Amino acid sequence: xxxxxxxxxxxxxxxxxxxxxxxxxxxxxxxxxxxxxxxxxxxxxxxxxxxxxxxxxxxxxxxxxxxxxxxxxxxxxxxxxxxxxxxxxxxxxxxxxxxxxxxxxxxxxxxxxxxxxxxxxxxxxxxxxxxxxxxxxxxxxxxxxxxxxxxxxxxxxxxxxxxxxxxxxxxxxxxxxxxxxxxxxxxxxxxxxxxxxxxxxxxxxxxxxxxxxxxxxxxxxxxxxxxxxxxxxxxxxx
Amino acid sequence: xxxxxxxxxxxxxxxxxxxxxxxxxxxxxxxxxxxxxxxxxxxxxxxxxxxxxxxxxxxxxxxxxxxxxxxxxxxxxxxxxxxxxxxxxxxxxxxxxxxxxxxxxxxxxxxxxxxxxxxxxxxxxxxxxxxxxxxxxxxxxxxxxxxxxxxxxxxxxxxxxxxxxxxxxxxxxxxxxxxxxxxxxxxxxxxxxxxxxxxxxxxxxxxxxxxxxxxxxxxxxxxxxxxxxxxxxxxxxx
Numbered sequence: 270x271x272x273x274x275x276x277x278x279x280x281x282x283x284x285x286x287x288x289x290x291x292x293x294x295x296x297x298x299x300x301x302x303x304x305x306x307x308x309x310x311x312x313x314x315x316x317x318x319x320x321x322x323x324x325x326x327x328x329x330x331x332x333x334x335x336x337x338x339x340x341x342x343x344x345x346x347x348x349x350x351x352x353x354x355x356x357x358x359x360x361x362x363x364x365x366x367x368x369x370x371x372x373x374x375x376x377x378x379x380x381x382x383x384x385x386x387x388x389x390x391x392x393x394x395x396x397x398x399x400x401x402x403x404x405x406x407x408x409x410x411x412x413x414x415x416x417x418x419x420x421x422x423x424x425x426x427x428x429x430x431x432x433x434x435x436x437x438x439x440x441x442x443x444x445x446x447x448x449x450x451x452x453x454x455x456x457x458x459x460x461x462x463x464x465x466x467x468x469x470x471x472x473x474x475x476x477x478x479x480x481x482x483x484x485x486x487x488x489x490x491x492x493x494x495x496x497x498x499x500x501x502x503x504x505x506x507x
Numbered sequence: 508x509x510x511x512x513x514x515x516x517x518x519x520x521x522x523x524x525x526x527x528x529x530x531x532x533x534x535x536x537x538x539x540x541x542x543x544x545x546x547x548x549x550x551x552x553x554x555x556x557x558x559x560x561x562x563x564x565x566x567x568x569x570x571x572x573x574x575x576x577x578x579x580x581x582x583x584x585x586x587x588x589x590x591x592x593x594x595x596x597x598x599x600x601x602x603x604x605x606x607x608x609x610x611x612x613x614x615x616x617x618x619x620x621x622x623x624x625x626x627x628x629x630x631x632x633x634x635x636x637x638x639x640x641x642x643x644x645x646x647x648x649x650x651x652x653x654x655x656x657x658x659x660x661x662x663x664x665x666x667x668x669x670x671x672x673x674x675x676x677x678x679x680x681x682x683x684x685x686x687x688x689x690x691x692x693x694x695x696x697x698x699x700x701x702x703x704x705x706x707x708x709x710x711x712x713x714x715x716x717x718x719x720x721x722x723x724x725x726x727x728x729x730x731x732x733x734x735x736x737x738x739x740x741x742x743x744x745x
Contacts, residue, residue: 338593341579355576362600380736442690449684456680459694460701498618 279344286336286357293329293364294409296322298402300371301468305398307375308461309391311384319375323368330365334358349485356482360412363471363478367405370464370471377457386451390444390458393437397465400430404472412479420479423472424488430469437462438498517582524574524595531567531602532647534560536640538609539706543636545613546699547629549622557613561606568603572596587723594720598650601709601716605643608702608709615695624689628682628696631675635703638668642710650717658717661710662726668707675700676736 300319307315337358340346346354385391404423411419441459444451481487538557545553575596578584584592623629642661649657679697682689719725 334593338579338589341576342583342585342589345580345583347580351576351580355572442694445683445690445694446687449687452680452683452690456683456694456697463698 279340279346279350282336282340282344283350283353286333286340286354289329289333289336290357290360290364291409291413293326293333293361294405294412296326296329297364297367297371298405298409300326300368300375301398301405301465302402304371304374304378305395305461305465307378308381309385309395311378311381313379313382316375316378320372323372323375326365326368330361333361337361352482352485356478359478360475363474367468367471370468373464374461377461381454381457385458386454387444390441390451390455393433393440394458394462394465397430397433397437397462400426400433401465401468401472404430404469408472408475408479411476412482415479415483417480417483420476420483421488423476424480427469427473430466434462434466435498517578517584517588520574520578520582521588521591524571524578524592527567527571527574528595528598528602529647529651531564531571531599532643532650534564534567535602535605535609536643536647538564538606539612539636539643539703540640542609542612542616543633543699543703545616546619546696547623547633549616549619551617551620554613554616558610561610561613564603564606568599571599575599590720590723594716597716598713601712605706605709608706611702612699615699619692619695623696624692625682628679628689628693631671631678632696632700632703635668635671635675635700638664638671639703639706639710642668642707646710646713646717649714650720653717653721655718655721658714658721659726661714662718665707665711668704672700672704673736 300322303315304319306312307319337354340354341351344350404426407419408423410416411423438459441455441462445455477488538560541553542557544550545557575592578592579589582588642664645657646661648654649661676697679693679700683693715726
């Protein structure tokens with residue numbers, strides 16, 4: 270039964286790629302959580318660990334991409350199977366970028382290099398990362414269990430992250446205007462918040478890929494969007 | 508001569524994909540130049556045009572990805588040819604992200620919604636985008652003409668962009684500290700500068716892909732890196 274044998278080998282390769290994606294997802298979640306923990310506690314050692322471990326995620330993404338392409342060239346999968354392999358590549362790409370964003374936050378910890386001056390500077394950032402981590406966990410579950418409804422819920426909830434980011438952006442600018450000594454730390458926190466908001470965007474990208482893997486279609490229309498910091502006027506200095 | 512016929516059809520498909528990449532490259536360059544022109548002149552109409560045209564770039568990237576994958580599945584290219592098709596996908600991905608970054612700058616123009624208060628705020632941003640555009644033009648030439656030396660020159664020059672960005676970051680923070688009324692505009696300019704610095708990173712990614720397409724290998728070691736804003740202490744408020 271040579272055909273049977275080929276199908277089984279193919280399935281095994283697919284399963285192995287799926288396992289690599291799951292491992293990448295777990296690592297990406299850890300890097301995001303650790304980067305903000307390092308930021309909150311001024312933990313330079315943890316920040317350095319995030320930067321080091323991100324390289325592993327980059328390497329895994331390259332491996333998934335190469336193996337997926339070889340699989341396509343070797344097995345010529347069609348329809349559902351081809352979608353599955355394309356989805357692996359897309360998700361690996363998004364997870365690699367999530368790792369980069371966590372690394373960027375970790376680098377800011379090293380740049381700030383001192384405890385955050387006022388605890389309230391951190392409240393919004395911590396809230397933001399909690400939602401982003403929930404989104405990541407949900408979309409990885411949606412992928413493992415092929416749940417289109419959960420993927421759609423992740424996409425719809427991205428507006429929460431965007432709205433929270435917008436409000437945090439204005440809050441941090443207000444601290445900067447109140448006292449110029451806050452400008453340095455708050456600027457780094459602004460960039461960190463923007464990185465978390467973009468992690469949310471990647472969770473949404475993955476949700477779109479999950480929908481595509483399940484149905485073969487992309488969602489219609491623009492995704493919901495509520496980050497308005499770059500299309501709104503800013504708080505007036507006072 | 509069916510084999511000859513297949514090879515010719517394959518070459519035609521490769522050439523068509525190459526043409527799409529060239530078109531994407533031209534569009535990406537235009538979006539970047541226009542976004543900073545809109546920023547400099549407070550040209551909301553031009554900013555809106557950048558946002559609209561970026562969607563076209565997204566669509567082109569999807570098309571290149573789909574056609575490249577179908578080509579791999581259909582023709583099972585090996586070695587050099589497979590590298591060529593993978594390179595198309597990677598470069599299209601980077602160019603799509605360059606377009607996103609130009610769109611982000613255009614959105615900041617709409618957010619600022621007023622002429623930049625002091626011309627000197629813009630000098631560094633304009634200088635930064637000039638170098639980024641040169642890098643993009645050079646790497647697209649390196650790709651069209653298969654010039655590995657030019658690709659390496661692009662990679663090596665990324666440190667110039669990073670060093671300039673670092674100095675601009677400090678300069679903009681100084682304006683913010685001098686007068687809190689500058690905080691709004693300078694924050695948007697900081698994010699715009701960061702977007703341009705990342706456009707430079709994508710030019711470097713493309714340089715790496717060109718090297719891979721030509722030689723089948725990745726460059727050894729970490730790329731040179733001189734953006735130190737996130738690992739350095741900040742100017743002291745004064």
